[in-house]
Amino acid sequence: MAQSTSNNQTSKCKRLYYFLININLFDDEETLSLIDQLLATKFFICLLTITVIIVIAFTIFSIQTYTVTIQSPNEIIFEQLYAQYSTTLSCPCRKSSIRHNNFILLNPYYHPICTSQFINQTFISSLSDEKISDYYLLDYRTMIASHFQVIALLCRTIIQIVTNAIKEFATRYLITTNVLPYNIFNTQVVVLIKQLKQTTTTYIRHINDFLSLNIFHNGIYSGLRTNYAMRIIPGTTTVTVLTFKYTTLNKTCSCSKTNTCVQQAGISNRRARIVEYNLTTSENLTMNSILLFTIPGIMVGCLPYDSLLKSTLECFYNQSCIDEIQLFINGLSLVKALSSSHFEKNATVNDLFNHLFIEFWNEKINFSNYFHICSPHSCRYLYSRRFNLLYVIVTIISIFGGLKAIYYVSIPSIIMIIRRLSKFKTVHNKNNNIPTINQSVKYRFISSIREFYEKTLKLNIFPSSSETIDGIYSTRIYIFLLVNGMLVLFFYSSIIIRIHNNSVDQPSLNEYKQLYKQYASTLVCPCSHFSVYYSSIMYIKPYYHQVCSSDIVQDDRWLLYFNGFDSGLYAFDFRVQGLKKFILLQVLCKMSNETVTNELVTFNNSEFATAQVLNINEFNTQTSILIRRFQQQVFDQEIL
Incomplete structure (x- = not known):
């Protein structure tokens, strides 16, 4: 039984083998012998198979770009798309300019001193004393x-200025033609808020600074x-x-030189201010008094x-300290110790001032609102x-019919020419008569062309047609349409624009310039850092009027000249x-320099x-705008 099954399988394989080697697709070609017909069939099948394999391989491994x-x-879909197609995703906004207050909320929380009873007018009035200037200076x-x-004035002024700045900031617009992804949006908004603070x-x-100098x-x-x-x-x-002079860390500071002279404050045991006056120096007031105790952190000096x-x-964070002072200043009974702050307790008021008395800005950024208003x-x-099965199938179907027709028409002629060349070579080897050979080549070439022409006129690839003449005309129409279709396909393939994505990792500046020169309209280079400091891309160095660097404003030059004059001169004397x-x-030169320096730091x-x-053009345009805006801002600060 097993042997019978094996014999049947062998018989089937033999029948299949004989069928394949004897298959004849060109049995209607009368000009070809049976051997040539079989050879043409094998050549046709091999060539068509190889071509189809090449087309399949090409379509499988070629990169196809699709637009979706x-x-x-909605926001969720946008985030999913950005996570997958960040470099090519484009979502134009319906509304490209959006006010800051639609997606930014700033509600600063101030230092407890600015909301305490310490700045209440009733409390401040209770501290007044008709003979306050008679107390010991310390x-x-x-x-x-x-x-x-x-403190009350600083709190009110700063709160008002910050409130106005936030209101003005809220009316500005963020302009984006396309939806910004969350990370870029958040970075830009953080930068905007940081610039507002600065x-x-x-x-x-x-x-x-202006008030102090003035x-x-x-x-x-x-x-x-x-x-x-x-x-x-x-x-x-x-x-x-x-x-008056004050002493700090064993160093004496005169109020005639600076307003910043300070000394530790306390409570004195005397009310009257007793002074000793040096008639020789016309300066130096010494206070003869004794402090009962000093107050931690409190300084007194030339000016409050x-x-x-x-x-x-x-x-004032310590109720015990307040109670101790209250024994001498009754008004402190109206207040309680300050609540805790994120600032250090030993932070100076100047430190608080530099932070605008703000504990935290309480900023909230709402990307969802931004996306909703942008509404792409x-x-x-x-x-x-690389591999798209549908694309492969469509390509094979669209090419297969044309290739089959071309091969079916051309292969018999190719076989015939090969056969004749082979016969000619045999004759050539037997006959050394060169003139005869040359004549034979010419004759055979003309004869082959004539025969090919006659065969083309009688070509019929539709032999099943009832009328031979109809088959011939149908063949001519088919070949004409096929050739025209191939020409159209050739020209279409020549002029069609195909999109190819190429990536260049970490390009240098020269590489970027070269890429931009060639692909300006499609080049996309995402930044690895979404923001950079101005100082790394722009450099500004102001040059001041020469008077500010001349000797006439130098303490050790021209100004030193006036120190030698007698103090008894007439008041209107130029000296x-x-x-x-x-x-x-x-002072004006110093103020100008300080203003420009501070603005430059910001x-x-x-x-x-x-x-x-x-x-480069967009970069130069934007940086030029920023520099002009900076110059105008400095000018506005100076004329305040």
Whole structure:
């Protein structure tokens, strides 16, 4: 039984083998012998098979680029698309300009001092004393009312400025033609908020510097008699201005040189201010008194404002410290200790001022609102793939019919030509008569062309047709349409634009320029860092008027010249007034330099946000706008 089954299988294989070697697709070709017909059939099958395999391999391994459009995507779909097709995804916004207040909320929380009873007018009024200027200079009762008046003013002013800045910021627009992905959106918004903080802080610092310089260089006398005092010399009618000095860390500081002189405050055991006056130096007031105790962190000095900035609020976080002072200042019974703060207790008021008395900005960024307002009507992305079964099948079907017809028509003629060339070679080997051979070649060539022409005229690839003439005409129409179709396909393939995605990892600047020169409209280079500091891409170095670097504003040059004049000169003498004018000029130069320097620090620490590399023209345009805006901002700060 097993042997019978084996014999049957062998018989089937033999029959299949004989069928394959004897298959004849050209049995209607009368011009070909049976052997040539079989040879043409094998050649036809092999050539068609090889061609189909090549086409299949080409279509399988060739990269095809597809464009997909999704209408009205929601936020989740957008995030999924961006995760997969970040480099080619494009989602145009219906609304390209969106106000900041639609997706940014800033609600700053201020230091407890700015919401406490310490800045209440009732409390401040309770600290007033008609004879406050008679207290010992280091007695805190001299300045406590002024200190809290200044704190209240600083809190109100800063809160108002910050509120106005936030309102103005909220009315600005974020302009995006395409939806920004969350990470890029968040980076850009963080940069915008950071710039708002820096700009507001710089603005307030500028006001502070201007006030300090203005107060000092205009020689303003404190009503508390803490920087200067006027005294009539006994036995004369001469009024002399006396300057106070303060000692810190065993170093003496005169209020005639700076307003920043300070000393530890406390509570004195005497009410009257006793002074000793040195008639020789016309300077130096020494206070003969004894402090009962000092107050931690509290400083007094030439002016309440400057001494407050160098003070800390650590005593007012401690109820025991407040109670101890309350024994001498009854108004403190109206307040309680400050609640905790994220600032260190020993942070100076100047530190708080530099942070705008803000504990935290309480910023909220809402990407969902941004996406909803942007509301892209569609998202388009490109993707590439190597193997697409449908594409392979369609390509084979579209090519197979044409290839079959071409091979079916051309292969018999090719076989015939090969056969004749083979016979000619045999004759050539037997006959060495060159003229005869040349004549034979020419004759055979013309004869072959004539025969091919006649065969073409009688070609009929539809032999099953009832009429031979109909088959011949059908063949001619088929060949004409086939040739035209092939020509159209050739020209279409020549002019069609195919999209190919090429990636260049970590390109250099020269490589980028070369790529941009060739593919400017399609080049996409995502940045590895979405933001860079201005200082890394722009450099600004201001050059000031020569007067600000000349000798006439130098302390050790021209200004030193005025120190040698006698103080008894007439008040309107240039040697008296000139010094003040040149000092004022010096101050203006310093203020200008400080303003520009502060603005430059803010500018350099600002960040330039971009998701993709900008071409050189766009980069130059945007940086030029930023520089012009910076120049205008500096000018606006100066004229405030």
